[in-house]
Amino acid sequence: MTGARDVARAVDDRVIRAAAEVNAAVRDGLDEDTVLGLVARRVGAMLGAPACLVMTVEDDETLVVRAAAGPLAEATRGMRIPTVDTFEGEVVRHQRSIRLPDVGGDGDAASVLPPMVRAVLAVPVPGYGRPSGVIEVGDVHGRRFTADDADLVGLFAAHVAVVVEHERAGADLEPLADSSPPGAEPLPVTLDSLTSSVVATTGASACAVDLLHGDALRRASGHDVHRVLDRELLADVHDAARQAVSAKSPVIRRRGRDGSLVQAEPDGRAGEVPTEAPGGALVCVPLTSRGGAVGVLYAAWPPGPGPTELELAYLSAVAGEAATAVDSSHLVAAAQEKATQEERQRLARELHDSVSQALYGIALGARTARQTLRRAPEQADQSLTYILSLAETGLADMRALIFELRPQALAEEGLVVALHKQLAALRARHGLVTEAELGSEPAGTLAVKQTLYRVAQEALQNVARHARARRVTVRLSASSTALELEISDDGSGFDPRAEFPGHLGLRSMRERVSEIGGVLNLTSEPGKGTTVRVRVPSGLWP
Structure with missing residues (x-):
């Protein structure tokens, strides 16, 4: 028995060292392919498998082999695997591991690995909002991969998920550098x-x-x-x-x-x-x-x-038009700079209140987990669960902030997706129960959707900061006569007629809605929650 315990302890030490090595690579900001390659090598070595692949889900919903380790896997790097009619696709769709003890060289079952591979273990890589990928291990001896093997691979799948989410966030931010207001002529x-x-x-x-x-x-x-x-x-x-x-x-x-x-x-x-x-x-x-x-x-x-005199007069007219264009450009630039400064201050507050706090908590939780692993490994699960919850909170907040930073995001993804992302951030950061009755994407101009999104954003922030609510509901409905948005909560409520500093941003919301010809109504009473309703006539959203 003592020998068995020593072997188990040695295996655990190898896993901890490998996980620490991968964690350090992620922490030090090594490029994605380097980290994924390290994961493939360490997982393959710990399971004694001649093939280990790390695949990520691309924008077209296919899997791409980003890293491969082992003599039977080297030729697979860069291969693309459909998520339809493949067991890897099944892993992605259902987000659960698949263990195949004897694929028998079946090319459909082992869609990437060579025919001599007999046993396959495929573990999903989780993601925020959509799956991130699959880690696949292959063996030639017809071994039976166990649930413990799947758990070990799952430990490293969490690291892969962090890398993929970081990569996706970077891709989301790339268009910001050269974005400009739609319709603006330089x-x-x-x-x-x-x-x-x-x-x-x-x-x-x-x-x-x-x-x-x-x-x-x-x-x-x-x-x-x-x-x-x-x-x-x-x-x-x-x-x-x-x-x-x-x-x-x-x-x-x-x-x-x-x-x-x-x-x-x-x-x-x-x-x-x-x-x-x-x-x-x-x-x-x-x-x-x-x-x-x-x-x-x-x-x-x-x-x-x-x-000629006529040509000189024409030059004067052109110079006048040029001066007007320059002056307008200066005014627009000044207004944009003011708006940019205000948005930066808002984002700084949001980052301080959410993401920076989550990162601080993750660092603190990681230190606690490290100490617990040294002293009482069996108690480390609580610290790790805490770290994962904070990471999910930070990811939700970053997704919502990135969406707001991308000028084209609302036009590309739609109002319904935007509202879902705001609610996800609200759930993750504040623990509120959220309900969404949004239906399909409504018709409407981008200006109308932008206004409704900003009103919802302001109202949800008010719920989080002031309402002391447990539940919030967002409804969006379109009829032949109007587009309507409703945000209601079960919080403390307030007297809308009262005067107090800031007035919860109600003036800002009313002004936004008024600019597009809509109407905002607010119903609230101390102790009975708050409901914000916006109605925009259909003539304004063809």
Whole structure:
């Protein structure tokens, strides 16, 4: 008996060391394929199996072999396995292990491993919202994999799940770097269009716009005036632009009959310039907005008569449009910056209140589990359960926050999915019982859905922070006359007529709904919970 216990203890020590090695790899941020390869090698070695595969579920719902260990598995890396009519797909769908004691070389049963594999153990990799993958072990001796073997593989499946969720979160965040508001036309596109119209409509051979950045003028868009001006006029560009900006009026420089530079009157008159004149002409028109200059428009004429009065008037009109575009861009940028700062502050609060607290709890729980494993291994389960619950909370919160950060997420995934994610975060973080009666995705414009989502988000945050509720219900319904959203809770309630700081964001919610032509009604009474109802007429959501 003593010998058997020693063997069991040695096996347990190997498992603990292997798990600690994989955990350190995850903690140190090693790349996903490195961690998955380490899992495949350690699982295969501990089970004495000549083949171990780690597969992940891809976006098209197929399984891909991301890591393989053992002489019988090396050629399988990168293979794709359908989740239909395969036992691996059955593992994914039902989220339970499958043990095949004798596949007999059946190619359908052993869809990835070579024919000499006799016994197969496939263990699901859990995931948040959808499965993450499968760990598959193969043996050539027709052994019978046990429930203990499945539990051992399941320990490492949890590590794989963390890696896959991290990878998915990164993929969700990638579009954020270059996202822009839908329908917004970048300022350079507008300025390019205006400068191109000058070249197409007038006798100018080049046109460009420089914008003021502090005291410096920097090229924003347009055709390069330097290409058509001779050296003497080119040297005069900077001075002419500065003069136009300072005087807030056009400056025209052209070459006279004797070849010398002549500054024309504001209307462009500088005497007759023959077509055979050796030089061209330069026109600098300031871009002025709200009493100040924001830049300058250049137009260059080749040798010849230069700009006419009609062309100068056209330049002034184009400069006015360019100034308006620049001013609008500045206002939009300022508004976006303010909104960005407010959103950053909100997200910082959310991260502090949820994810950072979950991570702190995970670290604390991990230390406790490590100490328990040393002193009383049989009592470690409680600490590990605590760690897993915190990890699920953190994942739910991160999923909800990532959804909010992606501008296109609501358009791609829909309002119903968005509301489900908010409720999942509420359950995980606050332990509330949630009910969702949402039905299928309703018709409606993106603006209407965004408003309903933000109202629901604000109302659910109020429930979590103030209501002391145990249960919250969200209903979404669409009829031929209206789209309706209802959020109700069984919390402490309040007097809606009372005045107190913040007023639970009700003003913000009412303003949002009013902007899309909807109506928000709130019903609440101390001790009797709160119900928020939003109704948007069908004419606003074709």
